[in-house]
Structures are given as structure tokens and as C-alpha cells.
Amino acid sequence: MSAVDDERWLVVDGRRWRRTDPSLPEDLRAALTSHLGRARSAVGAAGRRHDDDAVAAARRRVGLAKHGLGERGPRWWDRPEAERLADARRALDELDALAPPDAPASPR
Template identity: 40%
Template sequence: MYPTTVDGRYFVVKGKLWRCSNPSLSADVRQELVNELMDARREIKTAKAAGDDERLKSARAKAQRLKVKLGERGPVWWDDGSPDFNQCQVKNTPYFEWHESLVTT
């Protein structure tokens, strides 16, 4: 399990922040979108293996659309005006001290 920021906006993998799914999505809707995203990722893998550039482009676009629906990409799902640090190194964000406290405990 990856550590999640106290505000629930990000989880950290190898020192990088990744935006969490929108918590206002119902469990059923979220799971359906995750299932579709996994299908799209399998399509990407298959297209790469086949060298099918058009299929790869289509599968990547589908994965991106699903990530936006999940809230992991695109407009942020919070409304307090805080900036988005998705895919930033945690050391370059306001979450640095929080992350450091995890490492030292």
C-alpha cells in the first residue's frame, strides 16, 4: 500500500505524487471505471506487442478519458483553489515535510 496524503488528494510512489480518484464517486461507479481502465491498459499492451500504432493511439486516448472520469487527470476534483501537484516529485511540493515524517518514523 502506498502512503496517501492527509488531505486524500495524492498517493506517493517512488517519491512522486499521483492524484487519487475522486472520493465523491460511488464505489460502484469507481469500480466500473477502474475495470474499464484496466481493459484499456490491456489494449495498450496488445497494440504495442502487435506494432499497431492506430490501435495504440486509440487505447491510450481511452485510458486518458477514463483517468479524467476517475479524477486522476484533467480538472482537479477539490474546490478550495489548491494547485495540482499530480506527477510532481514530492520533494518539490508542500507535501515534502509530511513525506519526510513518514520516512523517519
């Protein structure tokens, strides 16, 4: 891979994953990453409970967080920075409404 590719992609076990948008301010990136971790945890907890609706809701949160981070959706390097930041902030606002940061963890 080229130096540019190294900034855009992470390769793990031969599989290529899109990196987080490097232009995101640290506080925004950290908030979205926190939501991503909590949503992934919620997917597992809901799966163990065999709660398909909760799994779907948690997967939606995972998708929102990954879109906000630039890891899904349109390639971040093809879009203007202001547009990417606005989308990331909208994703965070939606995630905060769905699962406030101070909300208790899902029961396991």
C-alpha cells in the same frame, strides 16, 4: 504532506499521483477502473502488434477513464461534486460505447 494532501495524493517512489475522487459511488468507480485496466491491457497488446492506431485508441480510453476517475484534468477537490459526478458518468458512457464491458479482449 498534510492530512488533506494525503486524501488527494498518493506518493510512490517519490512521485506524486492524484488519487481517485472519493465522492464517486462505488459502482461508478468500479466500472471506470475496469475500463482503465482493460484499456491499459489494450495499449500493451496493440504495442506488441506494432499497431499504432490501436495504441492511440487504447490510450484515448486510458485518458477517458482517468479523467472520469478524477485522476487527470481539473483537480477534483476544486470542483463541485455534482459536476464531477456528471463528468464521470459521461466518461463511462463514452467508454461503454468505445469498448462495451462484455466485449471480448483484444487479440494478443
